[in-house]
Amino acid sequence: MEQSTFIQQVASEKNNAVTKSAALQEPRFVRYTLTFIALAFLAFFIVLPLVSIFSTAFQKGVGVYVAAITHPDAMAAIKLTLTVVAIAVPLNAIFGVMAAWALTKFNFKGKNLLLTIVDLPFAVSPVIAGLVFILLFGSQGLFGDWLFEHDIKIVFALPGIVLATVFVTLPFVARELIPLMQTQGTSEEEASISLGANGFKTFWYVTLPNIKWGLLYGLVLCNARAIGEFGAVSVVSGHIRGMTNTMPLHIEILYNEYQFAAAFAVASLMSVIAIITLIVKDIVAWKSKSA
Amino acid sequence: MSSLTVNKKTRRIIPGFHLSLGYTMLYVSLLVLLPLSMIFIHTMSLSWAEFIDIVTAPRAVASYKVSFSTALAAGLLNVIFGTIIAWVLVRYSFPFKRIIDGLVDLPFALPTAVAGIALTSLYAPNGWIGQFFNFKIAFTPLGIIIALTFIGLPFVVRTVQPVLQNISAEVEEASASLGATRLQTFRKVIFPELAPAILTGFSLAFARALGEYGSVVFIAGNMPMKTEITPLIIMTKLEQYDYAGATAIAVVMLVTSFILLFSINLIQWLANRRFVH
Numbered sequence: 001m002e003q004s005t006f007i008q009q010v011a012s013e014k015n016n017a018v019t020k021s022a023a024l025q026e027p028r029f030v031r032y033t034l035t036f037i038a039l040a041f042l043a044f045f046i047v048l049p050l051v052s053i054f055s056t057a058f059q060k061g062v063g064v065y066v067a068a069i070t071h072p073d074a075m076a077a078i079k080l081t082l083t084v085v086a087i088a089v090p091l092n093a094i095f096g097v098m099a100a101w102a103l104t105k106f107n108f109k110g111k112n113l114l115l116t117i118v119d120l121p122f123a124v125s126p127v128i129a130g131l132v133f134i135l136l137f138g139s140q141g142l143f144g145d146w147l148f149e150h151d152i153k154i155v156f157a158l159p160g161i162v163l164a165t166v167f168v169t170l171p172f173v174a175r176e177l178i179p180l181m182q183t184q185g186t187s188e189e190e191a192s193i194s195l196g197a198n199g200f201k202t203f204w205y206v207t208l209p210n211i212k213w214g215l216l217y218g219l220v221l222c223n224a225r226a227i228g229e230f231g232a233v234s235v236v237s238g239h240i241r242g243m244t245n246t247m248p249l250h251i252e253i254l255y256n257e258y259q260f261a262a263a264f265a266v267a268s269l270m271s272v273i274a275i276i277t278l279i280v281k282d283i284v285a286w287k288s289k290s291a
Numbered sequence: 292m293s294s295l296t297v298n299k300k301t302r303r304i305i306p307g308f309h310l311s312l313g314y315t316m317l318y319v320s321l322l323v324l325l326p327l328s329m330i331f332i333h334t335m336s337l338s339w340a341e342f343i344d345i346v347t348a349p350r351a352v353a354s355y356k357v358s359f360s361t362a363l364a365a366g367l368l369n370v371i372f373g374t375i376i377a378w379v380l381v382r383y384s385f386p387f388k389r390i391i392d393g394l395v396d397l398p399f400a401l402p403t404a405v406a407g408i409a410l411t412s413l414y415a416p417n418g419w420i421g422q423f424f425n426f427k428i429a430f431t432p433l434g435i436i437i438a439l440t441f442i443g444l445p446f447v448v449r450t451v452q453p454v455l456q457n458i459s460a461e462v463e464e465a466s467a468s469l470g471a472t473r474l475q476t477f478r479k480v481i482f483p484e485l486a487p488a489i490l491t492g493f494s495l496a497f498a499r500a501l502g503e504y505g506s507v508v509f510i511a512g513n514m515p516m517k518t519e520i521t522p523l524i525i526m527t528k529l530e531q532y533d534y535a536g537a538t539a540i541a542v543v544m545l546v547t548s549f550i551l552l553f554s555i556n557l558i559q560w561l562a563n564r565r566f567v568h
Contacts, residue, residue: 024463034378034383041372042376042395047394050397095315098311102311102312102315105307105311117319125501125503128330128541131537132330135330189305190304190305193304221399230403231522249404251402251404251405252404270401274400278394278400281393
């Protein structure tokens with residue numbers, strides 16, 4: 001359901017240069033009013049929140065800012081978040097490529113159903129995404145007794161956080177690759193196979209160069225969501241300080257303890273990642289257009 | 292969501308069918324279908340009467356009303372302002388347009404908890420924006436609407452923008468040369484083209500808003516019966532180890548979102564059919 005798909009962005013840039021004549025344009029005051037409304041709305045909803053994050057983060061000085069970020073709990077949260085991302089994003093990237101390959105290179109019954117299932121996590125509330133893993137692996141859950149007997153911890157530990165993150169970010173890479181590989185068709189792969197290359201070589205030398213920007217675009221979106229996921233992770237984390245708190249959960253704790261400067265310091269770090277995400281996204285969209 | 296077709300003859304030339312399909316099926320079965328089915332299996336432990344009792348409890352019903360009305364209001368705000376923003380970004384030129392265009396995606400990239408605390412501090416009674424109003428915004432349903440509008444904005448802009456870009460100038464020229472005013476051209480030519488995209492964008496933003504948790508919990512104030520959203524009811528029940536109760540509410544939410552997802556697909560299917568004929 002992520003609508004800013006790669007294809008749309010590429011296709012959309014083409015028609016940008018619409019030639020204007022007097023009969024085709026709104027009166028000047030209408031143009032100015034609409035532009036003013038749009039910019040004012042974005043200023044209040046996008047720019048001001050962003051500015052306020054950095055301003056609040058530094059309001060008690062650079063010392064407090066550095067102390068907040070280098071606090072052991074904050075460092076542990078950063079480390080945990082990076083660990084979760086390092087596991088969840090590659091898993092969903094491999095899945096995305098596999099799913100796109102199956103769904104775009106072959107015909108089979110139930111294809112549209114499978115496509116809908118891949119999309120399903122986008123339609124589920126993050127809180128429910130966390131809840132389902134409690135129902136599977138929690139103490140009262142389906143595998144609860146078995147896990148307890150074997151002394152394996154899944155919920156309120158790293159595996160649970162990873163599972164919830166994988167669930168929430170599952171469709172991102174697949175959703176970017178499926179429309180892209182659909183428009184590219186199968187002729188290049190067929191040529192490669194008929195010239196004697198094996199399946200892996202065909203994928204590596206023929207398919208991958210064609211989809212690399214789409215793949216990167218999906219990875220960037222998947223990564224951003226994995227870093228920032230809050231609801232699902234909050235349910236399965238158990239909020240153990242320095243142990244199972246990811247960065248967003250650490251921000252919540254600091255905020256609820258009225259340590260606003262510290263909360264916004266960690267938030268500013270995440271905002272920088274968000275801004276880098278937007279820049280990389282823009283570059284990738286631009287690269288894929290010129291490629 | 293669209294139907295995919297590949298020429299039947301090509302089916303077995305390309306290798307990896309069993310591997311890729313098998314892997315995909317296994318992955319979604321273990322990580323999507325099995326977990327989600329737990330919601331329905333777990334609800335079976337409740338009798339029908341118990342289930343109805345939980346999902347129609349006054350506090351739950353109040354939360355549906357809060358979630359539904361705020362998501363609807365935010366969706367409508369996004370339809371109006373999202374369409375204007377898409378229009379301005381496609382049709383007009385102004386300084387820093389490319390950066391501003393990129394910033395529209397910020398709600399997709401910014402963690403919801405970060406958005407939540409930033410919006411709360413802005414719209415709190417002593418905040419940068421809140422101080423100019425003599426009524427409370429944060430910690431009321433208005434605050435929830437603001438958070439949900441933030442979250443939903445890119446959905447409408449990014450569905451309307453490409454459609455607007457693909458409307459060919461000739462159609463508008465034809466309309467103008469036949470004597471239509473600019474407003475008539477917009478109402479009778481441009482708007483009908485945009486309508487399915489606006490509706491899709493609205494549904495996506497609305498569906499996302501119904502399930503949203505991170506950005507809302509900070510700004511909502513979370514007062515039972517007044518500003519408590521449905522996902523928070525699930526969270527509260529979980530913290531009290533009331534798994535059956537949490538699951539029952541989750542069923543209501545899941546069924547609602549599936550109906551929404553189905554409607555979105557139906558809208559897109561109907562819109563595509565209209566253009567084919």
